[in-house]
Amino acid sequence: MREKGVYSVQAVVKAIDLLEALAQGGESPSILVLEKKLGLSHNKAFRLLATLQDKGLVERDKTNNTYSLGIHAFEMAQHILKSDNLIRMAHPIMVELARKLDEAIYFTVANNNEVLFLDMVDSFQQIKAADMVGKRFPFFTNAAGKVIKSVSSIDIFGRGKKGGIKDVKQLEVELDEIRRKGVAVDFNGLGDGICTVAVVIRDYAGKVVGALTLLAPSFRMLQDRLEKEVIPCMLEGAEVLSMKFGYSRAYA
Numbered sequence: 001m002r003e004k005g006v007y008s009v010q011a012v013v014k015a016i017d018l019l020e021a022l023a024q025g026g027e028s029p030s031i032l033v034l035e036k037k038l039g040l041s042h043n044k045a046f047r048l049l050a051t052l053q054d055k056g057l058v059e060r061d062k063t064n065n066t067y068s069l070g071i072h073a074f075e076m077a078q079h080i081l082k083s084d085n086l087i088r089m090a091h092p093i094m095v096e097l098a099r100k101l102d103e104a105i106y107f108t109v110a111n112n113n114e115v116l117f118l119d120m121v122d123s124f125q126q127i128k129a130a131d132m133v134g135k136r137f138p139f140f141t142n143a144a145g146k147v148i149k150s151v152s153s154i155d156i157f158g159r160g161k162k163g164g165i166k167d168v169k170q171l172e173v174e175l176d177e178i179r180r181k182g183v184a185v186d187f188n189g190l191g192d193g194i195c196t197v198a199v200v201i202r203d204y205a206g207k208v209v210g211a212l213t214l215l216a217p218s219f220r221m222l223q224d225r226l227e228k229e230v231i232p233c234m235l236e237g238a239e240v241l242s243m244k245f246g247y248s249r250a251y252a
Contacts, residue, residue, distance in 0.1 A: 015051070017038050018045075018049065019057060019058075019069070022067060023073075028061060028064070028067055029067060030066050031045055034049075052070070055072060056070045056071060056073075058070050086109070086210060087107060089241070089244050090210070090212070091107075091119060091121070093244075096237065097212065097214070098121040101214065101230060101233055102125060103123045103125070103214050103220070104214065104216065105121050105212060105213070106119065106132060106212075106213040106215060107212060108148075108198070108210055108213045110139075110208070110210070114136040114137060114145075115136065115139060116135075117132040117213070120132070123216075125216075125220075128217070129190075129194050129215045129216060132190070132215065137189075137190060140171065141189045141190065142196045143184035143185055144213040146174070146198070147182075147211050148198075148210070149175060150176075150200075151208055152208060182235060183235060184197070184198045184199075185231075187218055187221075188218070193218050193219070195218045196214065197213070197216075197226070197230055197231065198211045198212065198213040199211060199234045201241050204245060204246025206247065211238075212237055
């Protein structure tokens with residue numbers, strides 16, 4: 001285990017110290033107060049604050065020449081809180097599905113132009129797909145991305161770009177079918193022999209917040225099992241979780 005601080009970049013450490021000082025509340029401090037509190041030279045404090053301003057993490061009141069946290073800092077905090085809340089609410093449903101189906105269940109979310117595998121409850125199977133937590137994949141390589149895009153109001157190709165998609169018409173037909181059924185099933189998109197099954201999760205306003213996604217070796221995902229066991233269970237889990245977020249069919 002490395003000794004704390006061995007690889008620390010001091011400029012980054014001081015920038016975080018500045019953000020923490022501004023997050024403590026109370027009156028917005030001036031640069032002189034921040035210099036004294038953090039032991040910074042005027043030049044270093046000015047350059048750090050200017051950099052944080054450029055990134056929207058800090059705002060300067062020109063009238064009083066004081067500083068406060070910027071809007072981007074609050075947006076980042078909201079994303080963190082939202083992700084944590086999503087996981088806490090989704091995890092019990094994921095556990096139930098993983099035990100019922102004995103397959104790995106993930107909670108996936110849209111992140112920029114990709115799908116992020118955010119949380120996972122594993123199966124007890126000896127043969128299983130590799131752990132995908134923390135990994136990102138292009139939308140149309142997997143069931144999670146397809147089911148999210150199928151019900152999104154935004155341009156499915158990301159500002160008109162096809163993103164390497166060979167057959168746009170075929171994809172549009174596939175997304176229409178997914179939208180109609182409420183579930184996406186994909187084979188080999190995340191690797192040979194891997195099957196993904198995904199159902200979308202909505203909130204009180206009907207907006208997509210993510211997808212429950214099953215990952216399993218393809219040999220266990222026979223058509224009969226998919227239709228009679230896996231898909232009904234996933235759809236039921238999605239409905240229960242969406243209701244936790246306040247979703248009602250009346251909003252659909």
